[in-house]
Amino acid sequence: MSTGAYGAYGGRYVPETLIPALDELEQGWRDALDDPAFQLELDTLRTQYAGRPTPLTLSERFAPGKRIYLKREDLLHTGAHKLNNTLGQALLARRLGKNRLVAETGAGQHGVATATIAARFGLECVVYMGREDMRRQKPNVERMGLLGATVEPVEFGSETLKEATSEAIRDWIANVETTYYLIGSCVGPAPYPEIVRELQAVLGREARAQILEQEGRLPEVAVACVGGGSNAIGLFAGFLDDAEVRLVGVEAAGAASLASGRPGVLHGARSSILADEDGQILATESISAGLDYPGVGPEHAALRDDGRASYVTVTDDEAVAAFWDLSRTEGIIPALEPAHALSHARKLDAELVLVCLSGRGDKDLAEVLAR
Amino acid sequence: MAGRETPELAAAAVAGGADLLELGFPFSDPLADGPVIRRAAERALAAGMNTSACLECLSRTRELVDVPLVPMTYSSLLEAYGYERFDEDARSAGADSMIIADLPADQRPELRRVQLVAPTSPDERIALAAARTDGWLYLVTLTGTTGARTELSPQLAGLVERTRRLTEVPLLAGFGISTPEQARAAAELADGVVVGSRAVEVAENGPDALREYVVTLRAALDLADITEA
Numbered sequence: 001m002s003t004g005a006y007g008a009y010g011g012r013y014v015p016e017t018l019i020p021a022l023d024e025l026e027q028g029w030r031d032a033l034d035d036p037a038f039q040l041e042l043d044t045l046r047t048q049y050a051g052r053p054t055p056l057t058l059s060e061r062f063a064p065g066k067r068i069y070l071k072r073e074d075l076l077h078t079g080a081h082k083l084n085n086t087l088g089q090a091l092l093a094r095r096l097g098k099n100r101l102v103a104e105t106g107a108g109q110h111g112v113a114t115a116t117i118a119a120r121f122g123l124e125c126v127v128y129m130g131r132e133d134m135r136r137q138k139p140n141v142e143r144m145g146l147l148g149a150t151v152e153p154v155e156f157g158s159e160t161l162k163e164a165t166s167e168a169i170r171d172w173i174a175n176v177e178t179t180y181y182l183i184g185s186c187v188g189p190a191p192y193p194e195i196v197r198e199l200q201a202v203l204g205r206e207a208r209a210q211i212l213e214q215e216g217r218l219p220e221v222a223v224a225c226v227g228g229g230s231n232a233i234g235l236f237a238g239f240l241d242d243a244e245v246r247l248v249g250v251e252a253a254g255a256a257s258l259a260s261g262r263p264g265v266l267h268g269a270r271s272s273i274l275a276d277e278d279g280q281i282l283a284t285e286s287i288s289a290g291l292d293y294p295g296v297g298p299e300h301a302a303l304r305d306d307g308r309a310s311y312v313t314v315t316d317d318e319a320v321a322a323f324w325d326l327s328r329t330e331g332i333i334p335a336l337e338p339a340h341a342l343s344h345a346r347k348l349d350a351e352l353v354l355v356c357l358s359g360r361g362d363k364d365l366a367e368v369l370a371r
Numbered sequence: 372m373a374g375r376e377t378p379e380l381a382a383a384a385v386a387g388g389a390d391l392l393e394l395g396f397p398f399s400d401p402l403a404d405g406p407v408i409r410r411a412a413e414r415a416l417a418a419g420m421n422t423s424a425c426l427e428c429l430s431r432t433r434e435l436v437d438v439p440l441v442p443m444t445y446s447s448l449l450e451a452y453g454y455e456r457f458d459e460d461a462r463s464a465g466a467d468s469m470i471i472a473d474l475p476a477d478q479r480p481e482l483r484r485v486q487l488v489a490p491t492s493p494d495e496r497i498a499l500a501a502a503r504t505d506g507w508l509y510l511v512t513l514t515g516t517t518g519a520r521t522e523l524s525p526q527l528a529g530l531v532e533r534t535r536r537l538t539e540v541p542l543l544a545g546f547g548i549s550t551p552e553q554a555r556a557a558a559e560l561a562d563g564v565v566v567g568s569r570a571v572e573v574a575e576n577g578p579d580a581l582r583e584y585v586v587t588l589r590a591a592l593d594l595a596d597i598t599e600a
Contacts, residue, residue: 013446013473015403017489017514019496156409157399166400173403174515176491265446265473266400278421279451280399 005190007305009298012189014169014268021176026191028096033198038091045087049120050077052084052202056210057357061329063346069219070357071207073231074334080359081203081231082113086182088199090117093180100124100179104168106133106161106227107290107337108140109359110184115149125149128167130159133289139363158283161227161293165267185228186297189268193297197233203356204238211354219354221246225341226258226311227291229300231358236309247309249300250344252286252319257296258304258311266295272304287316287367288336290359314340322346323361323368335359336368372397372411372571373425374418376578382435383578384570387585388592389438391543393470393565396425396444403472405518407568422452426464433465441485443470446478454482468505476500485509490526494537501538510534510544510561518568520547523556531560551591558595564588 005011012022032038046052054072062068073081093101101118104127105111111127118125127144131153134141144151152171157163165187172181186196204222211219222239224232226249239245251259261272264279274282274294286292303309319336322343327333334342338358345355361368372395381392397412397420404412420428425442433440442461449457449471461469469484476486476499486500489511501508510531513524524547534542544557545565557564566588573584 011478012475013478014475015472015489015511016475016487016496016500017491017511019475019477020491020493156413162400166402169402170405170516176514262451264450267402268473270446270450273447275447275451277451279447279449280416280421281447 006193006298006302008263009269009271009301010190010193011270012268013265013270014189015173017173018176018189022189022191024096025092028092029191029195032092032095038095042088042091046202050083050087051075053206053210054203056207056214057332058214059326059330062326062342066346066351066353067215068345068353068355069211069215070332070355071203071235073203073356073358074332074360078109078113078116079362080109080113080335081200081234081356082110082184083116084202084234085184085196085199085230086110086113086117089180089182089195090121090123093123093182094121096180098178098180100126100175101182102126102128102168102171102175102179103182103184104128104161104164105184106130106164106292107288107335108133108137108144108363109290109335111149111151112140112143112147114182114184115144115147118149119147126152126171128152128154128164128171130154130161130164132159133161133164136367137289137363138366160289162281169267185230186233186299187228187267187269187271187295193269193299196230197237197299200230200234201237202234203231204235207235207354207356208238215352217352218242218245219352220350221248221348222354223248223250223341223345223348224356225250225291225337225358226296226300227255227293227337228295229297231356233297233299235356236303240308246350247303248344249309249311250340251311251313252288252291252340253313253315254286255284255292255294256313257294258300259313261296269298271296271298272301288319288340290335290337291340312344314343318343320368320371323364332357333361335361336364372408372415373420373428374415377428378432378435379578380574380581381432383582384585385436385438387582388589389585390563391439391441392436393441393443393567394429394432396422396442396448398445398447401445401472403516405516405568407571408517411571422448426460429461429466430464439467440465441468441470442466443472445472446474454479458482470509476503487511488530488534490514490530494533497534498537501534501540504540507541507543508534508538509565510542512544512546512548512557515546517546519549523548523553527557528560551587554588555591555595558592564592
C-alpha cells in the first residue's frame with residue numbers, strides 16, 4: 001500500500017482502528033479504477049443524473065477588458081461541484097458493502113451532495129455540521145432533511161467545519177465496520193486526497209477541452225477558491241502538464257492555511273495548517289463557511305512548495321463585492337466560496353482567465369443581504 | 372490531563388495503587404477521544420498548558436512519584452516541537468515512554484513509543500505494533516473513542532487471544548473501562564488496564580477522591596492478581 005504522500009505531505013495520521021478501513025478503501029479504489037463497469041456507471045451518473053458536462057460561460061461584463069471564462073459547476077445537480085465526488089465515493093461505498101454514509105459539511109453543499117446520493121442509492125446518511133454553519137447555511141440544512149439525511153449539530157469549539165470533520169471521523173471510528181466515511185474535500189488520510197482529486201478532475205479536463213474549443217487556446221491563468229481545496233485540485237488537474245498555464249488558488253484571508261500556515265497534522269494528514277507554535281489548531285474566520293477551515297489538501301501544500309501553483313487571499317468584503325457584481329453583470333449568483341476566486345480573477349494581470357464557479361449562491365442570500 | 376494539580380493527583384493515584392500513569396498533553400482536536408477527554412483538553416489549553424508547560428508538569432510529577440510516566444498526545448504537538456526533540460525532552464523530564472494516539476506503527480517508526488492495536492487490526496498489524504512497541508502494547512478494547520461504557524467491550528477477548536499468539540509483550544487494555552467490575556473483567560483477559568476518562572472526571576474532585584477511586588480499581592485488580600495503569 002502506498003503511504004499517499006505528496007512530498008513531505010499526506011500520509012495517515014489516524015488512530016490504529018481506522019488503518020484497516022483505509023487499506024480496504026485503497027484496495028477498493030484500485031479495483032474500481034480497473035473495472036470498466038465502475039467507470040461506465042460513474043459516467044452514466046455524471047451525464048444522466050448530475051448534468052455533466054457543465055457549460056463554460058464567457059463573462060464579458062464582470063471584468064471589462066478581460067475574457068473570464070466560468071466553469072459552471074453551479075449548474076451541476078445540487079448546485080455545486082461536490083456531487084462529482086459523492087457520486088464516485090458512493091459507488092465505492094456500495095462496492096465495499098457499506099450501507100451507512102457519514103460526512104462532514106461546512107457550507108452544506110457537501111452534505112447536500114452526500115444526502116442526495118444516499119437517497120439515490122437507498123443508503124443511510126448522517127451529516128455532521130457545526131451549529132454556526134447550520135445557522136448561516138440554513139437552506140442546506142433543510143435540503144438535507146428533506147432528502148432523508150440526519151444532520152447532527154456539532155456544538156463545541158468554533159462550531160464550524162473543523163469540529164464537524166472531527167466528529168464525522170469519531171463516528172467513523174465507532175462504526176467503521178458498517179460505515180463509509182464520505183469525506184468532502186481532498187483532505188484526510190490517504191487515499192482520500194487522491195480519490196477526491198481524481199473524482200473532481202473531471203471538471204478540469206472538461207474545462208480544458210471547452211476553452212480550447214471555444215477560445216482556441218489555453219487560459220493564461222486558472223483560478224479557484226481553496227478551503228480544503230477540492231474544486232481547485234480538480235481544476236488544476238486539467239492543466240498541471242500545461243506549464244504555460246498559471247494555477248492560482250484563492251483562500252479566505254481569515255483562513256489562509258497555505259498563505260500563512262505551517263507544516264502540521266490535522267484530520268489524518270500532514271499538510272500546511274493554521275496552528276500556533278505548539279501545534280494547537282487555530283480558529284479561522286471567514287464569511288464563507290466552505291472556506292472556513294484551518295487545513296488544506298496535502299497536494300496543494302506540495303504544489304505550493306514546488307512553485308507549480310500559487311496561493312493568494314481575498315477578504316470577506318472583496319468576496320461579497322464580487323458576489324454582487326457577478327449577480328448584477330452576468331445574471332449569475334455565485335456562492336460566497338467562488339466569489340473569492342472571482343474577486344482575485346479580475347485583479348489579475350492577465351486577459352484570458354478561467355475561473356471555477358464551484359457553486360451557486362442561493363444558500364448565501366440571507367448572509368449577504370444581512371450585511 | 373496535564374494541569375497545575377497534576378503532581379498531587381499523580382501522587383494520590385499512586386497512593387491508591389496505580390502502577391503506571393498516563394499524562395495527557397492536550398491537543399485542540401483529539402480525534403481518538405470522546406467528550407470527557409476532549410473537554411479536559413480544552414480546559415487545559417485554556418489554562419495555558421502548552422507543550423513546555425506540560426513538560427514542566429511532567430518533571431514536577433516525576434519528583435513526587437516513582438512509577439512509569441507516559442505522556443499521551445497527538446502528532447500535531449510533535450510536528451511543532453520536533454519529534455526527536457520531544458522524545459529527548461520528555462524522557463529527560465521523567466517520561467518512560469509515550470503514546471501518540473494518531474501515529475500508527477508504520478508512521479515514524481524511529482520514534483520509540485507504546486503502540487496501540489485495535490479490534491480491527493489484522494494479525495500482521497498486531498505483529499508490526501508488537502515488534503515496534505516500547506515495553507507494552509496498548510489494546511484498544513473497542514472500535515470507538517475514549518470514554519466510559521456501560522459494559523466491557525465484548526471485542527476485547529478476541530483481541531487478547533489474537534495478540535497473545537503473536538507476542539509476549541505485556542498487554543494493557545484501555546478505552547471504555549471505568550468501573551471496578553469492568554477493570555477486573557478486563558484484567559482477567561489482559562495483563563493490566565488503563566482508565567482514562569473516568570479518572571479525569573474523578574480527578575476534578577481532588578486528590579482524595581482520585582485516591583479512593585483508584586483504591587477500588589486496585590482492589591478489583593488484586594482479585595485478578597494484575598497491575599493497573
